[in-house]
Amino acid sequence: QVQLVESGGGLVQAGGSLRLSCAASGRSFSSYTMGWFRQAPGKEREFVAAITWSGPRTYYGDIVKGRFTISRDNAKNTVYLQMNSLKPEDTAVYSCAAGRPALSRVGVDLGYDYWGQGTQVTVSS
Secondary structure (H helix, E strand, O other), X not given: OOEEEEEOOEEEEOOOOEEEEEXXXXXXXXXXXXXXXXXOOOOOOEEEEEEOOOOOOEEEOOOOOOOEEEEEEHHXXXXXXXXXXXXXXXXXXXXXXXXXXXXXHOOOHHHEEEEOOOEEXXXXX
């Protein structure tokens, strides 16, 4: 069992930066792939980034490539999402997730078993 708690969301101006954190409880954190997804009002959930437990290998959605960076600290049971050059269209609830999806499906939310409650990110223009 893994419990996830996100933090670091808030209000930022376009062009600014935020760093989200996702703290996990559970002894198997280091064996899970961790993902970040986001959902804006009236829109479907979309993949932001993922990081595997070994390597680690990182994956990004096309919408954030070159602007966001995912990382993890297994000693602290925490995964981070550094978000730079934020745009108003990045406004959404950001949620972290843990699971063991196939590498070809790290961007699919169905592959994740555990989810946090989400943190709001609002980017003003």
